Amino acid sequence: MSAIPLIERLSHAKTHADLSLFGEAGRSLMRPSDLLVIEWAFHEDQSLKHFVEVGSLTGLSSLYFAQFCRMRGGEFHAFDKRQPLQKYRELWPALAMFHQCDVLVEANDEVVQTIEQPHSFVLLDNGNKPRELELYAKHLPERSVLAVHNFGSEVDRQCNWQAIVDAAGLTEYLTDECKEWHSSLRCWRRII
Numbered sequence: 516m517s518a519i520p521l522i523e524r525l526s527h528a529k530t531h532a533d534l535s536l537f538g539e540a541g542r543s544l545m546r547p548s549d550l551l552v553i554e555w556a557f558h559e560d561q562s563l564k565h566f567v568e569v570g571s572l573t574g575l576s577s578l579y580f581a582q583f584c585r586m587r588g589g590e591f592h593a594f595d596k597r598q599p600l601q602k603y604r605e606l607w608p609a610l611a612m613f614h615q616c617d618v619l620v621e622a623n624d625e626v627v628q629t630i631e632q633p634h635s636f637v638l639l640d641n642g643n644k645p646r647e648l649e650l651y652a653k654h655l656p657e658r659s660v661l662a663v664h665n666f667g668s669e670v671d672r673q674c675n676w677q678a679i680v681d682a683a684g685l686t687e688y689l690t691d692e693c694k695e696w697h698s699s700l701r702c703w704r705r706i707i
């Protein structure tokens with residue numbers, strides 16, 4: 516693909532949402548600034564190797580995240596109540612696992628099991644982030660990172676996220692980077 520359509524797209528973008536993952540290839544709801552934060556987290560902590568994506572939609576973002584695990588020798592797990600699109604799923608590396616289930620009714624055992632694996636980046640990007648935080652934040656072990664998407668809109672409006680992460684014993688992580696780069700991610704770690 517020529518670089519010109521991408522440059523045009525970037526120069527005409529009015530909002531971050533116009534700058535979608537992979538440009539012409541398809542759309543993910545992750546913005547470039549969100550991806551930058553995730554890239555940075557993996558850069559800062561070279562021991563991160565697993566990725567858990569709760570809410571994978573088309574599976575395009577999963578395709579991208581699974582590469583982190585492939586390069587670091589880790590596992591990739593995606594959870595969603597709907598199957599990803601076949602055209603993306605068939606491009607996932609062999610290590611990438613998809614779990615079709617409802618993750619919001621109660622804490623899902625498979626989600627908990629994968630979150631409990633240290634050295635994971637856990638992205639909560641589901642239909643109800645406050646509920647996801649409530650169900651899963653407490654299961655984050657040391658040496659992992661928990662991130663929630665759409666912070667400042669969905670998360671702020673609907674819940675007292677601070678009380679949830681405090682109760683789970685988590686500490687803010689990369690907040691300055693998220694703010695400075697205009698990412699709607701917020702991240703936490705468990706510091707003992």
Ligand SMILES: C[S@@+](CC[C@H](N)C(=O)[O-])C[C@H]1O[C@@H](n2cnc3c(N)ncnc32)[C@H](O)[C@@H]1O
Pocket residue numbers: 542543544545568569570571572573574575576594595596597616617618619620640641642643
């Ligand atoms: C915001 S989208 C995920 C976007 C994706 N991470 C990306 O960057 O393109 C939210 C996803 O959560 C899924 N979802 C909503 N409620 C759910 C539930 N109760 N259990 C499992 N998945 C659910 C939807 O099917 C949808 O694919």
